[in-house]
Each structure stands twice: as C-alpha cells, then as structure tokens.
Amino acid sequence: MADTVTFTLNDKNVTVPKGWTVMQAAKQAQVDIPHFCWHPGLSVAGVCRFCMVHVQGARKLEIACNLQATEGMIVRTDTPEVKEAHKWGLEFHLINHPLDCPVCDQAGECGLQDFYMQVGKYKSQMTRPKVLKPKAVDLGPRLILDTERCILCSRCVRFEEEVTKTGALGIFDRGDRAIIGTYGEEKIEHNYQENLVDVCPVGAFTSKKFRFKQRVWFLQEKSSICPGCSTGCKIKVHARTDRRTYYRVKPEIDETVNGFWMCDKGRDTIAHLNREHRLPQSQMRIDGKKQTVPTAQALESLRRAIETAGAEETALLVSAHYTVEEYEAFFHYFCDQLGVTKVYQWRAETEDRDSFDGILLRGDENPNTAGLRAAMRRVKGRTVPIKNEIATCVSKKPKVVVALCPEVPFTSPWFQEDLKQLAGISHVSLWTCRYEATEVAGITSWIPMKGFAEKTGHFLNYEGAKRELQEAFPSATAEALSVVEAVQQMAAIATITTETATL
Amino acid sequence: METFARDLREKIQSELTRYETPRSAILPILHLIQDHCEWIQPMHVEGLEREFGLSRVHVQEVATFYSMYRLEPCKPFRILFCDNLVCAMMGAEGVMDKIRSHMASFPTDKCPFSLQGVPCLGVCDGAPAMLVNKERHLRVNRDNVDAILASYK
Numbered sequence: 001m002a003d004t005v006t007f008t009l010n011d012k013n014v015t016v017p018k019g020w021t022v023m024q025a026a027k028q029a030q031v032d033i034p035h036f037c038w039h040p041g042l043s044v045a046g047v048c049r050f051c052m053v054h055v056q057g058a059r060k061l062e063i064a065c066n067l068q069a070t071e072g073m074i075v076r077t078d079t080p081e082v083k084e085a086h087k088w089g090l091e092f093h094l095i096n097h098p099l100d101c102p103v104c105d106q107a108g109e110c111g112l113q114d115f116y117m118q119v120g121k122y123k124s125q126m127t128r129p130k131v132l133k134p135k136a137v138d139l140g141p142r143l144i145l146d147t148e149r150c151i152l153c154s155r156c157v158r159f160e161e162e163v164t165k166t167g168a169l170g171i172f173d174r175g176d177r178a179i180i181g182t183y184g185e186e187k188i189e190h191n192y193q194e195n196l197v198d199v200c201p202v203g204a205f206t207s208k209k210f211r212f213k214q215r216v217w218f219l220q221e222k223s224s225i226c227p228g229c230s231t232g233c234k235i236k237v238h239a240r241t242d243r244r245t246y247y248r249v250k251p252e253i254d255e256t257v258n259g260f261w262m263c264d265k266g267r268d269t270i271a272h273l274n275r276e277h278r279l280p281q282s283q284m285r286i287d288g289k290k291q292t293v294p295t296a297q298a299l300e301s302l303r304r305a306i307e308t309a310g311a312e313e314t315a316l317l318v319s320a321h322y323t324v325e326e327y328e329a330f331f332h333y334f335c336d337q338l339g340v341t342k343v344y345q346w347r348a349e350t351e352d353r354d355s356f357d358g359i360l361l362r363g364d365e366n367p368n369t370a371g372l373r374a375a376m377r378r379v380k381g382r383t384v385p386i387k388n389e390i391a392t393c394v395s396k397k398p399k400v401v402v403a404l405c406p407e408v409p410f411t412s413p414w415f416q417e418d419l420k421q422l423a424g425i426s427h428v429s430l431w432t433c434r435y436e437a438t439e440v441a442g443i444t445s446w447i448p449m450k451g452f453a454e455k456t457g458h459f460l461n462y463e464g465a466k467r468e469l470q471e472a473f474p475s476a477t478a479e480a481l482s483v484v485e486a487v488q489q490m491a492a493i494a495t496i497t498t499e500t501a502t503l
Numbered sequence: 504m505e506t507f508a509r510d511l512r513e514k515i516q517s518e519l520t521r522y523e524t525p526r527s528a529i530l531p532i533l534h535l536i537q538d539h540c541e542w543i544q545p546m547h548v549e550g551l552e553r554e555f556g557l558s559r560v561h562v563q564e565v566a567t568f569y570s571m572y573r574l575e576p577c578k579p580f581r582i583l584f585c586d587n588l589v590c591a592m593m594g595a596e597g598v599m600d601k602i603r604s605h606m607a608s609f610p611t612d613k614c615p616f617s618l619q620g621v622p623c624l625g626v627c628d629g630a631p632a633m634l635v636n637k638e639r640h641l642r643v644n645r646d647n648v649d650a651i652l653a654s655y656k
Contacts, residue, residue: 167558167560167561168560169560170560170564172567172568173567173568174567174568182560183548183559183563184545
C-alpha cells in the first residue's frame with residue numbers, strides 16, 4: 001500500500017502523505033485557500049465554513065480543512081460556486097462585526113480584512129442594527145478582548161485546551177449573542193497569553209503591550225532567536241528602523257523546537273534594546289570622573305592595562321548571552337593571541353537549571369550555556385562544571401578583568417549586585433549593552449555592545465541544537481559593537497601601536 | 504461542604520458513568536440540578552468542577568447555550584409562550600403583548616410571572632399555545648388571557 005496519495009488541485013498534480021487534508025496539501029503546494037478557524041498547530045474545528053472547495057462528483061462544496069485527500073480526487077478552489085460561497089461566508093461573518101479597522105491593532109494583518117478586500121463584498125445587505133457586545137474586556141495581564149470583532153472561530157478555545165491545557169476559554173450563549181470568554185471574572189494568567197493574540201485571525205484578542213503602539217505596516221521583521229532561556233525559540237523581531245525602536249516579538253514556525261508558539265517572557269526580551277536602556281557610547285573613568293570617550297580609546301587603554309599587568313594577571317568573566325561566533329573571536333584573541341588563561345563563567349548564583357514548564361520555558365535563563373561551555377572546554381582543555389565563578393575570579397586577585405555582561409535584564413537581576421564584587425580590581429572593562437551598568441562604582445571602562453537582534457551568529461540550545469540568529473537590525477545606538485567587531489578593533493589598535501613603535 | 508444533597512449526588516454520579524466521556528453527561532446533569540434546585544446557580548457550576556471534575560467552562564457553555572436552563576431564580580409561574588410560525592399566524596405576538604402589560608400591572612418585584620418565547624410546543628391545532636409551569640393552555644387570545652393569568656395566585 002502506498003503511503004502517499006496523488007490528487008489534482010486546480011489542474012496541478014499534488015502528492016502528499018496519506019491522511020493529509022486538502023488544506024495541508026494546499027499549504028504545501030502553495031495554493032491559497034482562505035480560512036479562519038483552521039490553524040496548523042491546532043485541531044480541526046470546521047466552524048468558519050470559509051475554506052470551501054469544489055470536489056468533482058461531490059454533491060456540494062466541501063471544507064478543505066476536514067477533507068482528507070484521496071487518490072485521484074479532483075479539487076478546484078476557483079469555481080464560481082466557491083467564490084459565491086466566500087462572498088456569503090464573509091457577509092455572514094461581517095453581520096455583527098463592527099468594521100472598526102481604523103482603530104483596530106490587527107488592521108494590516110487581519111484575516112477578515114484581507115479576505116474582505118479580496119472578495120470585495122464591500123456593501124452589506126443587512127438593514128437591521130448590529131448586535132452590540134462587550135468591548136475592551138480585560139482578560140489577563142497581557143490580554144484585551146473585543147467580543148464584537150470576534151468571529152467565533154474557536155482557535156483560542158482550542159489553544160487553551162490543547163496547548164496550555166488550561167481550558168479557561170469557552171463560547172457562552174448562542175446565535176448572534178454568542179461570546180468568547182472565561183468563567184465569571186477569571187483572568188488568564190499563564191505565560192503563553194500572547195499566543196492567543198497570534199492565533200486570533202481578527203482583532204478580537206489584542207496585546208496590552210502592543211495596543212495602539214504602532215501600525216503593523218510600518219514594522220520591519222527580522223528572524224532571530226529568543227535569548228530568554230536555553231530553549232532557543234525561533235522568533236521574528238518587529239522594529240522600526242527609521243525610529244530605531246523595537247516594538248514586539250512573535251514566534252516563527254519551527255517544528256523542531258518551538259512549533260508555532262513562544263512564551264510571554266520571551267516577548268519581553270526586546271525591551272532592553274531600545275535606546276533609553278542602552279549604553280550609548282564608550283565611557284571611561286578618568287581621574288575618578290566618568291567621561292564619554294571614543295571606543296578606540298577605551299579599548300587601547302584596556303590593551304595597555306593588559307600589557308602592563310601581563311596576561312597571567314588578566315581574567316575573562318563571560319556570561320552565556322553571546323553567540324558561538326563571538327566566543328570564538330573573543331577567546332581566540334584574548335587566550336590564543338594574548339595568552340590569557342584565567343577564564344570564568346558568569347551566571348546566576350542559584351538557578352533551577354533543569355526545570356521545564358512542559359511547554360517551552362526552561363530554568364536555564366541563558367541562551368547559549370552549551371556554546372559557552374564548548375568554547376571554554378577548548379581554551380581550558382577540560383570540561384568545566386556549569387556554575388557562577390565570579391567569586392573564584394575575584395579570589396585570584398587579577399589586575400585586569402574583561403567582562404562580557406549578561407544582556408537580558410530580567411533574566412539577570414543579579415547583574416549590578418555581582419558587579420560590586422569587582423570593585424577592588426585596578427582595571428575592569430565591561431562589555432555591555434546596558435546603561436544601568438554605568439551606575440556601578442569601581443569600573444574602569446564601558447564598551448557598548450549590540451543586542452541579540454542586532455547581530456547574526458548562533459546559539460547552542462539546551463540540547464546542543466544550533467539556533468541561528470539569521471538577520472540583524474542596525475543597532476539602536478550607532479556606536480554599539482558585536483564582540484567580534486570589538487575584538488577586531490582592539491586587535492587593529494594593537495597593530496597600529498606596534499607599527500608606530502617600530503617607526 | 505458538599506454542594507449537592509446526597510440523592511442528587513448519587514444521580515449525578517450515575518449520569519457520569521453513562522457516557523463515553525463525562526463531558527457528554529453535562530446536559531442531563533444540568534436538568535437534574537434544575538429539577539432539584541429550581542435554578543442553576545454559579546455554586547452548582549463550580550461544584551461540578553470541584554466535586555465531579557467537570558470543567559466549569561464546559562458546563563457554563565452548555566448552560567448558557569440552551570434556553571430551557573434557568574440561570575436566574577424563577578418566579579412562581581413561568582409562562583412559556585410559543586413564538587413559532589403557526590402561533591404567530593394566530594396572533595401570538597399580540598397575546599404576548601397583553602401578557603406583558605398584565606405583568607406590568609404588578610408593583611416592581613411583586614410580579615409572580617416570567618415570560619419567555621419558546622419554539623413549537625407541538626400543539627399547532629390549538630394555536631396560540633402556552634405553558635404555565637407544566638399546565639398547557641390552548642387557543643389563548645387577547646380576550647381570555649387575563650382570566651387565565653388571574654387564576655394563578
């Protein structure tokens with residue numbers, strides 16, 4: 001028995017695994033079948049009646065989402081009957097829809113709006129007034145629900161039942177009074193709330209954080225990896241490059257790791273990237289006073305300090321927030337070329353590293369623990385146990401410390417407190433993107449670093465899988481460098497200094 | 504404290520075993536509760552989740568979907584008036600208006616009646632038809648309806 005079936009879709013032969021629906025096959029064959037309630041990550045509900053297709057020999061139109069493809073089936077998505085069905089399906093969905101697109105966050109990425117424009121049934125034949133329902137319902141710390149915009153596709157209800165298994169949402173009442181909601185005044189509190197905004201094909205669920213902040217068509221998207229924990233969910237960061245402002249994060253489909261989802265914590269990982277939280281330029285403490293200096297000057301001073309103290313008196317303190325490529329460049333320069341051997345990890349003192357919420361979030365809040373561990377194994381020639389080593393670093397009394405600081409503030413609240421331990425060391429150079437770092441006494445220089453969304457490279461996640469930061473935004477602060485760039489600059493300065501000396 | 508009296512608990516328990524999934528038993532269980540307790544209160548819905556493991560969201564979905572479930576305390580006399588085709592042709596709407604004005608003649612909160620339009624009562628030959636609690640009245644019209652209602656005290 002063959003494991004595949006071949007059928008005809010708009011005159012094209014399509015071969016798919018047995019058991020696939022026409023909808024799945026159409027997705028693969030890139031044939032567009034309009035739909036609302038079907039979602040690739042959820043079960044089939046078949047309630048929106050919008051994905052109608054024509055099957056030769058069938059008495060009436062069929063819904064593609066629940067129709068298994070069979071050998072020799074002849075399917076069309078473009079017959080006049082199908083178009084007529086779309087027209088009436090849409091009219092039905094719009095009977096009580098408020099059509100408030102001008103004030104709706106979903107406008108620009110709304111299924112209803114898209115199909116409305118496509119089908120072009122602009123004029124309603126309804127003469128009766130629309131049914132009014134609750135608006136701006138506060139449904140959780142991150143959620144607002146507009147029940148008038150809802151088309152009752154039940155995607156959110158299925159998400160709650162099938163993915164988070166919390167089952168908090170239901171469809172109450174019936175007919176044109178039916179509304180989505182929770183029982184009583186209950187709020188949705190789990191860490192996956194904003195996936196409800198993502199699965200909602202219309203503007204019924206909107207995100208409190210993104211609400212009224214930006215029109216979606218002004219946003220650029222870049223593919224990256226969430227730095228919030230060691231799972232390494234594939235994400236799209238949405239920003240306006242003209243304003244150098246980050247607005248939101250959405251999950252990108254990746255069946256090997258995060259499927260269609262990501263957690264709410266991960267969505268907060270861009271807050272620190274905006275300019276108000278960033279170290280804008282290099283700074284140095286000169287004669288006890290903090291001053292803005294050219295990055296070259298700060299790096300040169302670091303280079304001199306290492307030369308004076310000697311490589312054996314220099315220590316590297318490294319957090320697991322940087323890419324494999326950055327560790328490679330960093331250790332190649334400091335260890336292989338300059339001869340530094342004191343290398344220490346920097347992470348939370350106490351962490352429940354192996355905990356897992358059963359969906360995506362892991363207790364290891366560093367995106368690249370495995371990558372840092374591999375890089376350290378190379379320079380140390382042995383495997384080091386994973387733990388915070390800042391105390392060990394300080395106890396060795398180094399004269400110079402170069403610190404690759406943790407990037408995401410809410411996963412490293414211990415950052416400033418830990419820094420105080422470095423106060424007695426004569427030259428401390430912090431490589432960081434965080435403005436708050438400059439508030440700490442006893443530091444010699446601050447070098448501005450790029451955030452995760454501003455560089456390419458890769459992390460190794462909890463199971464050692466390669467997670468690629470594919471695209472980079474220009475940095476929100478012009479002076480920021482990746483570790484690779486900083487190391488290159490430092491090496492270049494060194495060369496010039498040597499050349500000048502020879503002349 | 505347990506939400507339901509012992510005999511009701513036992514009946515609910517036996518309904519739960521009758522179907523492939525406990526969720527399927529929600530309809531008959533809500534009827535049981537309504538028969539025992541007059542109306543379905545939030546504490547019943549929550550009790551079903553706490554004591555029988557049924558999701559309160561699922562229960563509330565069913566309870567709000569069907570108009571035959573009472574989600575508010577009921578008046579002594581519940582009028583169910585057919586508002587379907589045959590009764591409508593025989594003047595049901597006018598009779599219901601009459602009932603509404605009869606109800607309005609009572610001081611607020613003192614009206615012993617509640618009125619609800621319902622689908623066909625299955626006695627089209629006697630249209631317009633209504634039920635008052637479990638008593639059936641046929642050929643109700645604007646002239647006799649006040650006398651019928653007056654008999655309920």
